[in-house]
Amino acid sequence: MPNENLKPRPKPIGVGETAPDFTLKDQNRADWRLADALKTGDVALCFYPLSFTGVCGSEMKCITAEMTTWSAMGARVVGISCDSFAVQKAWAEKEDFTHTLLAD
DSSP: OOOTTOOOOSSOOOTTOOOOOOEEEETTSOEEEHHHHHTTSEEEEEEOSOTTOHHHHHHHHHHHHTHHHHHHTTEEEEEEESSOHHHHHHHHHHHTOOSEEEEO
């Protein structure tokens, strides 16, 4: 559901710039809020168009394979796509992804 309180940005978010706070459902249908996640360390947001697709699947498999490296840097990686939480859950279970997937 769109948030009517969000104002259009004059320009895209730049490299190194902090993303605005948001809340989305994760693959377990729980609310996931960026501001809360940032309290425990850095968060890398990985946007991809669709679950169950070749390129996107390769990207998410790389993230899972490199999770130890991300964790050692104090960061969590979160995948975000336009799929529903149910699709995200099915995909994460099928592919054994260890990171959070968010439904936008």
